[in-house]
Amino acid sequence: MKHFVSRLALASALSVASLAAHAANTDITVAMQLEPPHLDPTSAAAGAIDSVLYSNVFEGLTRFMGDGSVVAGLAKSWDISDDGLVYTFILHDNVLFHDGSTMDAEDVQFSLNRARANDSTNAQKALFAGITDVTALDAATVVITLDAPNGNFLFNLAWGDAIIVAPESIEGIKQAPIGTGAFKFANWVQGDKIELIRNDAYWGTPAVLENVTFKFISDPTAAFASVMAEDVDAFVGFPAPENLPQFEADPRFQVLVGSTEGETILSTNNKMPPFDNVKVREALAHAIDRQAIVDGAMFGYGTPIGTHFAPHNPAYVDLTGISAYDPELAKKLLAEAGFADGFETTLHLPPPSYARRGGEIIAAQLAQVGIKAQITNVEWAQWLETVFRGKDFGLTIVSHTEPMDIGIYANPEYYFQYDNPAFQELMTNLNATTDPEARTALMGDAQRMISGDYVNGYLFQLAQLSVAKAGVQGLWTNAPTQATDLTAVSWAD
Amino acid sequence: MNRNLIIGLILSAISILAALVSFIWTPFDHVAMNIPAKLQTPNLTHWFGTDHFGRDIFSMIMVGARTSIAVAFVAVGIGMGLGIPLGLWAAARKGSYIDELIMRANDLIFAFPSLVIAILITTIFGAGAVNAIIAIGIFNIPVFARVVRGAAMPIWEREFILAARVAGKNAARISVEHILPNVMNLLIVQATIQFSLGILAEAALSYVGLGAQPPTPSWGRMLADAQTLVSIAPHLALIPGFAIIITVMGLNLMGDGLRDYLNPRTRVART
Numbered sequence: 001m002k003h004f005v006s007r008l009a010l011a012s013a014l015s016v017a018s019l020a021a022h023a024a025n026t027d028i029t030v031a032m033q034l035e036p037p038h039l040d041p042t043s044a045a046a047g048a049i050d051s052v053l054y055s056n057v058f059e060g061l062t063r064f065m066g067d068g069s070v071v072a073g074l075a076k077s078w079d080i081s082d083d084g085l086v087y088t089f090i091l092h093d094n095v096l097f098h099d100g101s102t103m104d105a106e107d108v109q110f111s112l113n114r115a116r117a118n119d120s121t122n123a124q125k126a127l128f129a130g131i132t133d134v135t136a137l138d139a140a141t142v143v144i145t146l147d148a149p150n151g152n153f154l155f156n157l158a159w160g161d162a163i164i165v166a167p168e169s170i171e172g173i174k175q176a177p178i179g180t181g182a183f184k185f186a187n188w189v190q191g192d193k194i195e196l197i198r199n200d201a202y203w204g205t206p207a208v209l210e211n212v213t214f215k216f217i218s219d220p221t222a223a224f225a226s227v228m229a230e231d232v233d234a235f236v237g238f239p240a241p242e243n244l245p246q247f248e249a250d251p252r253f254q255v256l257v258g259s260t261e262g263e264t265i266l267s268t269n270n271k272m273p274p275f276d277n278v279k280v281r282e283a284l285a286h287a288i289d290r291q292a293i294v295d296g297a298m299f300g301y302g303t304p305i306g307t308h309f310a311p312h313n314p315a316y317v318d319l320t321g322i323s324a325y326d327p328e329l330a331k332k333l334l335a336e337a338g339f340a341d342g343f344e345t346t347l348h349l350p351p352p353s354y355a356r357r358g359g360e361i362i363a364a365q366l367a368q369v370g371i372k373a374q375i376t377n378v379e380w381a382q383w384l385e386t387v388f389r390g391k392d393f394g395l396t397i398v399s400h401t402e403p404m405d406i407g408i409y410a411n412p413e414y415y416f417q418y419d420n421p422a423f424q425e426l427m428t429n430l431n432a433t434t435d436p437e438a439r440t441a442l443m444g445d446a447q448r449m450i451s452g453d454y455v456n457g458y459l460f461q462l463a464q465l466s467v468a469k470a471g472v473q474g475l476w477t478n479a480p481t482q483a484t485d486l487t488a489v490s491w492a493d
Numbered sequence: 494m495n496r497n498l499i500i501g502l503i504l505s506a507i508s509i510l511a512a513l514v515s516f517i518w519t520p521f522d523h524v525a526m527n528i529p530a531k532l533q534t535p536n537l538t539h540w541f542g543t544d545h546f547g548r549d550i551f552s553m554i555m556v557g558a559r560t561s562i563a564v565a566f567v568a569v570g571i572g573m574g575l576g577i578p579l580g581l582w583a584a585a586r587k588g589s590y591i592d593e594l595i596m597r598a599n600d601l602i603f604a605f606p607s608l609v610i611a612i613l614i615t616t617i618f619g620a621g622a623v624n625a626i627i628a629i630g631i632f633n634i635p636v637f638a639r640v641v642r643g644a645a646m647p648i649w650e651r652e653f654i655l656a657a658r659v660a661g662k663n664a665a666r667i668s669v670e671h672i673l674p675n676v677m678n679l680l681i682v683q684a685t686i687q688f689s690l691g692i693l694a695e696a697a698l699s700y701v702g703l704g705a706q707p708p709t710p711s712w713g714r715m716l717a718d719a720q721t722l723v724s725i726a727p728h729l730a731l732i733p734g735f736a737i738i739i740t741v742m743g744l745n746l747m748g749d750g751l752r753d754y755l756n757p758r759t760r761v762a763r764t
Contacts, residue, residue, distance in 0.1 A: 220721045240721040242545070296528040296546050353721075360707045361546060364526050375707050377620065 025491045026210040028472070030484060031223065031232040033239050035191065035216035038174035041160040042115055045123035047401055047482035050160035051236070052194055052214050054483035057098075058163035058179035061089055061108065061142075062154050068312070068403070068480035070158045074103065074180060075142075084149030084434050089142045095203040097166050098184040105136030111164045112144070124161040126407065130431070151434040155404065160481065182207040182487040192216065208490035220353065227253070227467050234468035234475060236484050239353060241299040247467045257301060258464040258477035262399035263308050264354055266362060266457030269393055271417040274343055281454035283333035285323035287369040288362060294460050297357035301463035307447040308406050311461050312478070315443040319451040323458065330369040342370025345394030349375060350383040354462060355397040362397070362457075388415045399462045403481055406443070407431075409450050418455045498750025504743025508736070512558040521549035523556045524708045532726045541732050544715070545722060550729070553710040554736050560622065560711045561740065564704070565691030567626045569684055572633020577680065579634070580641025581668040587646060596642070599635035607632040607690075608697055615703035622705040629694045633687050640683050644676040678755035682748050689744035696737050712737050 034048040041049045041058055055063060063073035072078075075089040095103040114120060116128035130153070133145040146153065156162065169178035177185045182204065183196035196212040215232055217223045220240040226232050227247065238244065247253040266288065274280045290304040303311045306319030334342065349359040356377060363373045373395060378386065387393045400408070410427035412419035426449065430442040451458070464479040474489040515523075520540065527547035535542045541550035583595040602610070611628035618624045648654065649672070657667050698704040699713030707714070712733040719729035 221723075224721060224724070242722055242725065246724060292526070292528045296526065296531065357545070361526060361528075363708060364524055364546075367524070377702050377706065 025493075026208065027213075028209050028211075028234065028486065028489065028491075029213040029215055029232045030486065031215040031217050031226060031235040032237055032484065033216070033218050033223070035218075036194075039177040039185070039188070039194075040173045041163055042111070042165060043121040043123070043174075050482040051484050053177060053179070053181075053185075054160045054163070054481065055181060055485040055487055056183045056196060056212070057177055057181045057185055058160070058165070059181050060157055060159070060163045061091075062158040064158050064403075064481045064483065066476040066478060066480065066485065068478065070155050073158070074108075074164055078154075085146050087144045087146070087153065088137075089144070091140045091142065092203055093140065095180050096201050097169065097180055098178045098199060099166075099169055100201075101166060101168055102139075103164065103166070103180050104139040105142045106139075107166050108142045108164055109134045109136045110167045112162070114165075114170070115162065122161055124159060124402075127156040127159055127162060148432045149434050150431055151436075151439050152404070152431065158481070159403075160483070183209075183212055205487075207487045209486060212486055214484070230469065234466060234472050236466045236475070237479075238465045238467050241301045241353075241463075241465055244299070244301075244465060244467070252470060254468050254470050254472070256464070256466040256468065256475060256477045258466075258479065259303070259310065259312050260399075260401055260462045260464045260479040261310055261403040261405075261481065262401040262462030262479075263305060263310065263405075264302070264358070264397065264399040264459045264462050265308065266459060267387075267393075267396045267398055267416045268456050269391065269395070269416060270419070270455060271391070272394055274337065274339060275345075275394065277337050278454060279333050279337035280339065282323075283330040283337065283339075283369065284366070284371070285454045285457055286326045286330040286333065287366055287371065288323070288457050288459070289325040289365055290320065290459055291325075292365070293358050293361050296361045297354055298460070298463065301465060302354075302460035303463075304460050305458045307451040307458055308400070308409065308456070309443070309447050310403070313404075315440045317444045317447045319447060320458075322451050323454065327365075327369050334369060334371075339370070342372060344372045344374065347373040347375050348383060348387050348393045348396040349377050350380055350396075350398060351377075352399070354399060358459065359397050362395075391415050391417060395457075397459070401462070401479075401482060406446050406450070409446075409455060416456055418450070418453070420449070420453065423449050423453075495750050495753050497746045498754055501743050501745070501747030501750050504739050505747055506743075508558045508740040508743065509562060511555045512562045515552075515555035515559050519549075519552035519555050521552045523548065523552040523710055525549075532722070532729075534726070534728055542726075542728050544729055545718065545726075550715075550732055553715060554712070554732060557710040557712045557715065557733065558736065558740070560705050560709055561692045561695050561737075564622060564626050564629065564695040565688050568629035568633055568691045568694075569687050571627070571630025572637050572687060573680070573684060576634040576637025577641050577673070580638035581645060581672060583638065584642045584645035584649060584672070585664040585668050587649065592642075595638065599638050602632060603635040603639075605632075607694060611694060611698050612701070612703060615698065620703045620706060622709065625695055625698045625704045628698070629691050632694075633691070636687060637680070637683065640679055641676055644679050645672045648672050648675050678751075681755065682752040685744055685748035685751060689741045689748070692737065692740055692744070 032051055036049040036052055037046050041053055059073045061073055061075040062070050065071055074091055074095060076092045077090045079088045097103055112134045115122045116131055130146045130148055130150050131144060132147045135143045137143055165173060166178060182199055182202045184199045186197045187195040194214045198207050198210045217226055223235055223239055224243045227235050244255050248255045268275050268281055294302040304320050305311060306322055309316050347359055347363055349355045359375055363375055366373050387396050407427055408414050409418050410424045426446050433439050433442060468475055471492045473492050476485055530543055530547040531545050533539055533543040539549050544550055579595050583592045586592050610632050614628040615624045654667060654671060657671055695704055696713035699711040700717045704713055705711040715733040716730055723730045
């Protein structure tokens with residue numbers, strides 16, 4: 001540990017020297033809104049952890065690219081048995097963890113077994129549910145056996161929750177993450193910033209940047225000021241869409257508008273009367289004018305969706321017509337359900353503006369059909385406690401940012417409590433299907449089923465909005481997973 | 494009447510009138526959204542322009558006046574309703590353990606910054622206009638208790654009080670019949686000032702999201718909503734800002750003016 005610290009000190013001293021030598025063109029300061037609660041992507045749901053560490057510090061066997069495709073990561077290649085049950089991964093040689101130890105099959109075995117263990121605190125244990133065995137054949141070969149074919153397995157392994165860690169450094173991972181990535185963790189000033197430095201012993205293509213600083217700026221006004229004053233070089237996930245036209249008009253900046261995996265939905269407590277009545281949920285869906293929400297809350301950034309699926313996914317089915325804006329129909333449906341005079345419910349709104357502003361618009365739209373939604377603004381901690389864990393809510397607005405997360409509808413315990421055995425069976429089938437065409441068909445069925453059951457109010461796909469100085473190149477425009485991959489970012493000359 | 498009082502009365506009357514008129518008429522429905530018509534600058538249709546949801550700001554300011562005034566009014570009512578009896582009681586039992594108990598409890602509340610108390614209360618009981626009223630009301634209690642006690646104590650030494658005692662009146666009756674009328678002018682001035690502080694406190698609480706919840710308009714929340722839009726639509730922040738300034742300044746001037754007007758010595762001196 002002592003050596004590690006002194007090496008860090010030396011490294012940062014060197015980096016200060018290099019900073020003086022050739023100005024700012026190998027340094028970058030990237031701002032984002034949320035600070036990670038700790039630095040272990042494998043033991044928390046907080047997306048902010050991945051936003052800092054995914055691909056930069058930690059890598060998995062496979063990985064996401066900026067366009068959403070899944071490519072090889074630490075695994076050089078793999079072989080899938082004919083029955084789809086046995087995956088044999090060949091690892092890259094000469095991969096070193098940041099503490100100098102070698103990354104080998106033992107580490108992969110350790111990481112995956114740790115993630116799928118009974119006492120694991122992994123936020124996405126479902127990703128590993130089908131694994132029955134992980135065996136390290138030799139230093140560079142890992143064999144993973146599944147209980148059933150899983151067409152999503154390589155995709156699952158690309159998640160931040162499936163990154164490879166070392167047993168030697170797992171103790172301190174929450175404060176001092178040791179990964180295999182192109183950047184090494186250097187320093188964390190809580191409440192302010194996290195610093196990374198380039199890993200010169202990286203096994204793959206080395207990063208261009210030498211010093212990376214992640215700044216955490218939660219307040220939208222401060223975010224605007226920090227970019228305008230050029231205190232930060234880029235702001236990923238810029239929180240105030242209303243300010244983007246100003247950046248677009250300013251030659252100092254570039255604005256990146258992409259898509260996230262965030263389905264923004266009016267989550268509905270399917271177990272709480274009157275929402276246990278599908279007619280009421282249908283009425284709710286027809287009472288909502290999506291375009292008004294996209295225009296009013298997001299200043300036009302965002303794509304309306306009619307189901308819980310990302311529109312940029314090839315398997316997406318446009319079902320917005322099923323729940324088209326029709327307040328008269330909504331009133332009629334409410335009357336049929338026995339609520340001709342409407343009813344009262346609660347609407348919990350977490351801090352992001354899509355929720356706070358969108359919530360005000362939705363409350364106004366629901367009022368038009370007689371539904372009185374009492375708005376309660378809550379902080380994230382309170383939202384997790386009351387809504388997500390406590391399930392004590394009528395309606396709430398939240399963006400589900402995990403990629404391909406339609407599977408949450410198969411979990412009747414999930415906070416919106418949709419319990420449909422037919423859908424659960426459909427998901428089981430989907431997971432067992434590897435044929436791409438059959439998968440697409442099943443995914444279409446799944447989208448139609450939740451859309452037809454009006455499980456939640458489907459609003460829009462959250463846009464990924466980033467602002468960067470004009471010279472920054474290589475930033476991800478889209479956010480196929482929560483990540484700020486800086487390994488290919490550089491400054492234009 | 495002095496100049497302060499007149500200006501103060503006029504400015505306060507504007508807000509109070511706006512609040513009262515809003516019950517029967519506003520130019521537009523204050524919650525009606527019209528997103529295509531958002532962020533308009535002041536014009537003939539929308540006199541104060543429209544906000545980010547296309548709502549009419551003039552209507553929102555009028556209804557917001559209602560929220561502010563109602564919250565401040567009830568909060569001052571709580572402060573007076575509890576603070577005045579406590580202050581009278583403490584003065585009547587000057588030096589006793591009751592006096593100590595009341596005044597030290599007051600010190601305790603007073604020692605907390607008022608906004609911190611308000612945030613504490615709204616955090617425990619949830620955000621909303623009612624809890625904002627309670628929060629602002631509680632920090633008004635020691636203000637009135639102190640003013641009353643301080644003013645009442647010298648009166649207790651006066652001869653007409655002795656006469657009332659000799660006549661067999663008990664302390665409670667003397668407090669109500671003889672002490673209270675003699676401290677009333679001070680209370681009116683204090684109430685006016687607390688009223689303006691109440692409006693500021695309501696705006697502050699709403700600004701941090703702890704006051705009246707949407708869609709109930711509130712000047713403080715209008716300011717908060719305008720924050721990220723200030724560079725593209727400055728009127729969104731300026732208009733509620735001016736509404737707060739005018740009302741608070743009006744009430745303060747009125748308080749100053751009333752103090753001079755109700756004080757027999759200064760009134761004689763000025764006329």
